[in-house]
Amino acid sequence: MNYxxxxxxxxxxxxxxxxETFRAIGYSIETSIADIIDNSISAEAKNVWVDFxxxxxxTWISIKDDGFGMSNEELINAMRPGSKNPLDERNASDLGxxxxxxxxxxxxxxxxxxxxxxxxESEFSYWTWDLxxxxxxxxWELIKYLPDNEFENKLEDxxxxxxxxxxxxxxxxxxxxxxxxxxxxxxxxxMEFVKKHLAIVFHRFIEKGKIKIWFQNRILEAxxxxxxxxxxxxxxxxxxxFSGSVILKGYxxxxxxxxxxxxxxxxxxxxxxxxxxxxxxxxNDRLLVSGDWLGLFRKxxxxxxxRISIDLPNxxxxxxxxxxxKSIARPPVILKDQIKAYAINVRSQxxxxxxxxxxTVKVLPGxxxxxxxxxxxxxxxxxxxxxxxxxxxxxxxxxxxTEPEKAVETLLKFIExxxxxxxxxIKEAEEADLQAKPFEGIDSEPVLNIMKQMYSSLVQxxxxxxxxxxxxxxxxxxxxxxxLIDLLN
Numbered sequence: 001m002n003y004x005x006x007x008x009x010x011x012x013x014x015x016x017x018x019x020e021t022f023r024a025i026g027y028s029i030e031t032s033i034a035d036i037i038d039n040s041i042s043a044e045a046k047n048v049w050v051d052f053x054x055x056x057x058x059t060w061i062s063i064k065d066d067g068f069g070m071s072n073e074e075l076i077n078a079m080r081p082g083s084k085n086p087l088d089e090r091n092a093s094d095l096g097x098x099x100x101x102x103x104x105x106x107x108x109x110x111x112x113x114x115x116x117x118x119x120x121e122s123e124f125s126y127w128t129w130d131l132x133x134x135x136x137x138x139x140w141e142l143i144k145y146l147p148d149n150e151f152e153n154k155l156e157d158x159x160x161x162x163x164x165x166x167x168x169x170x171x172x173x174x175x176x177x178x179x180x181x182x183x184x185x186x187x188x189x190x191m192e193f194v195k196k197h198l199a200i201v202f203h204r205f206i207e208k209g210k211i212k213i214w215f216q217n218r219i220l221e222a223x224x225x226x227x228x229x230x231x232x233x234x235x236x237x238x239x240x241x242f243s244g245s246v247i248l249k250g251y252x253x254x255x256x257x258x259x260x261x262x263x264x265x266x267x268x269x270x271x272x273x274x275x276x277x278x279x280x281x282x283x284n285d286r287l288l289v290s291g292d293w294l295g296l297f298r299k300x301x302x303x304x305x306x307r308i309s310i311d312l313p314n315x316x317x318x319x320x321x322x323x324x325x326k327s328i329a330r331p332p333v334i335l336k337d338q339i340k341a342y343a344i345n346v347r348s349q350x351x352x353x354x355x356x357x358x359x360t361v362k363v364l365p366g367x368x369x370x371x372x373x374x375x376x377x378x379x380x381x382x383x384x385x386x387x388x389x390x391x392x393x394x395x396x397x398x399x400x401x402t403e404p405e406k407a408v409e410t411l412l413k414f415i416e417x418x419x420x421x422x423x424x425x426i427k428e429a430e431e432a433d434l435q436a437k438p439f440e441g442i443d444s445e446p447v448l449n450i451m452k453q454m455y456s457s458l459v460q461x462x463x464x465x466x467x468x469x470x471x472x473x474x475x476x477x478x479x480x481x482x483x484l485i486d487l488l489n
Contacts, residue, residue, distance in 0.1 A: 016135040027108035030197035035105035036063045043067025049214045056178030061166045069119035069160035110166035117162040196270045199223040204285040226251040232258040247311040250346035273304040281310045281329045289329050296340045306350040372418045381436035438477040448484050455488045
């Protein structure tokens, strides 16, 4: 197509409308701060300092790093929306894509975004996006202004680095009073959640010693979702996909009985054990998605020990539909079946760990494990039955000869104490429609015989026909056999 043959006209978007649209992309404060730290890592920073000061509606948040910094011209370009073409080939370690992260992440939280930076070759410089100024003028213009002059000196102790400063944080502290303790508590709770979010998103960088993150001058400890330091954690062989560029690796976390109370509490994370089950998608060691089955499965109690990592390079962003916020990823159709098959294998073994409370039954050669209850199929329906060959039953039969009441009590106690509640729960969750009802599909003669004995006893003790039948009808499991009650005479 020869574009020179056509008339053109400029349609520059209205600055205020465009920026307000950026604000609605859907960042949370934790994903916003994580996005800023991505830039610090790309700038080869060794340290990142996340700080804030409570001042009610005047509260500020800053993210400082000791990366290679920027000259004045580089800073202006970095503050330009769309400073990178997402189609450009990038360094394999680059965590960005659209050239929008700094701006959209910041605009989503504050109305004044200031950046101070200096490189080894240049003095510090600073510029500010003031959304009220943009709304007033309608122009894409930065202001040579810092809302708080104390930040002019914050880089003096560094050879190079950058500070991102948020003021007028209207999405979090709008109209908050500095002396409002409830507002302060809510703000501190939010920042505590931010801290935990950063601990998981950048846990690999922290563990590998690539970066230190300081949160209010305290070093941030990594939160690894896979409990690799626990000897009871089971790991599966890694499975390469997509010519080896995508790597799956499954983990089954230890049962609660294998962990200390403190470790169990830490391992449940911010979303709890159920919330953290699922896939963990990493791009260049940076966690994008945590604890999500990607639409392939539902989250269920008996799979809560299952966590599976998926590692991607940054050249597959389009295939995996990575969003601007770096919080959503969708596997390409071509890989879904392989990912699901791998996950099914891990999940099936995780159920066994959950069901048996993490216990491993060790037997000598020639011995077999003897369960008290067994899963049983009756046609296409399932149920749990007592193992008729269990040695306990032989002992109870012998006891019944001389002590029948005690033998019955012993049997009932073993039934009560060993009911396979977790196995039943799992089967109920997976195949609720296929659970067998009491005596369904088998000869009901034993039920009728017991009902007749009870009926005769009740009548002999003065009950009328109607009263005896009414009593039996309200006894489980006879309530399921009204047609047999009509046969009583």
